[in-house]
Amino acid sequence: MPDIAKQFQQLTSPWRDRLFSVAVRQTDSRQRAEDWVQESMLKAWRHFSDLKEKETVYVWLLKILQNVIVDDVRRESRRVQLAPVVSVEDAELQRHPSSSPGPFEELLKKQSQDQLQTAISALPCEFREVLLFRDVEGLSYLEISDILGIPKGTVMSRLSRARRMLSTAIIKSSDNRSNQTRSRSAEGVS
Numbered sequence: 001m002p003d004i005a006k007q008f009q010q011l012t013s014p015w016r017d018r019l020f021s022v023a024v025r026q027t028d029s030r031q032r033a034e035d036w037v038q039e040s041m042l043k044a045w046r047h048f049s050d051l052k053e054k055e056t057v058y059v060w061l062l063k064i065l066q067n068v069i070v071d072d073v074r075r076e077s078r079r080v081q082l083a084p085v086v087s088v089e090d091a092e093l094q095r096h097p098s099s100s101p102g103p104f105e106e107l108l109k110k111q112s113q114d115q116l117q118t119a120i121s122a123l124p125c126e127f128r129e130v131l132l133f134r135d136v137e138g139l140s141y142l143e144i145s146d147i148l149g150i151p152k153g154t155v156m157s158r159l160s161r162a163r164r165m166l167s168t169a170i171i172k173s174s175d176n177r178s179n180q181t182r183s184r185s186a187e188g189v190s
Contacts, residue, residue, distance in 0.1 A: 004048065008044075008045060008048050011051075011054060011057045012041065012044060012057065012061065015057065015058050015061050016037065016041070018058070018137075019037050019040060019041075019061055019062070019065050020033060020034065020037050022062065022065060022132060022133075022136075022137065023036045023037050023065060023069065025117070025120060025121070025128075025132050025136065026069055026121075026125070026128060026129065026132070027121075028121060032072075035072075036065060036068050036069055036072065037065065039068045040061065040064045040065040040068045043064050043067075043068065044060070044061055044064050047064075059139070059143050059146070059147065062133070062137070062139075062147050063146065063147040066129065066147050066148060069129075070125075073125060115170065115173060116170075118173075119166055119169040119170050119173065120132070120166065122169060123162055123165055123166060123169075126158060127158050127161055127162035127165060128162065129148065130144060130148070130155055130158040130159045130162055131159060131162040131163065131166065133147065133148075134155075134159050135159075135163075141155045141156060
């Protein structure tokens with residue numbers, strides 16, 4: 001038994017901080033994120049024998065964490081109602097994955113971490129999780145599909161929509177700050 005515990009510790013310890021980082025991005029409460037990670041590690045320990053490939057331990061832990069988060073959100077009835085998400089079957093979209101940097105990534109570079117975190121936190125759960133897994137954690141569409149249990153096309157569709165929603169929120173936030181600055185300047189001139 002101690003050998004299994006030691007092996008579990010060696011495989012999972014390097015990923016705990018990253019799991020917490022993923023969890024804290026999906027809630028405003030650090031305590032809630034800690035609870036999610038703790039529960040995930042407990043479930044991982046209980047199902048350690050289910051881990052088939054030791055090289056995929058991080059994706060396996062992310063899948064457990066994601067299930068814990070979804071279960072908790074459902075239990076707390078805080079799920080945001082969304083417009084229906086349609087699965088993407090467009091062959092043209094499939095040929096052009098969104099992995100290369102573009103205007104979205106450029107916009108993100110210009111934002112402060114606080115502004116970005118606020119905008120990401122405001123995204124509905126289904127879009128936030130895909131965005132975080134792809135753009136923050138760098139997972140492939142197939143890995144995200146496996147973690148969330150949704151088709152690859154749905155991952156791509158949600159990612160695209162999440163990026164649009166995030167861009168819109170950031171632009172609105174920037175416009176509001178610009179208007180406030182102009183208002184203050186105008187008040188000082190009068």
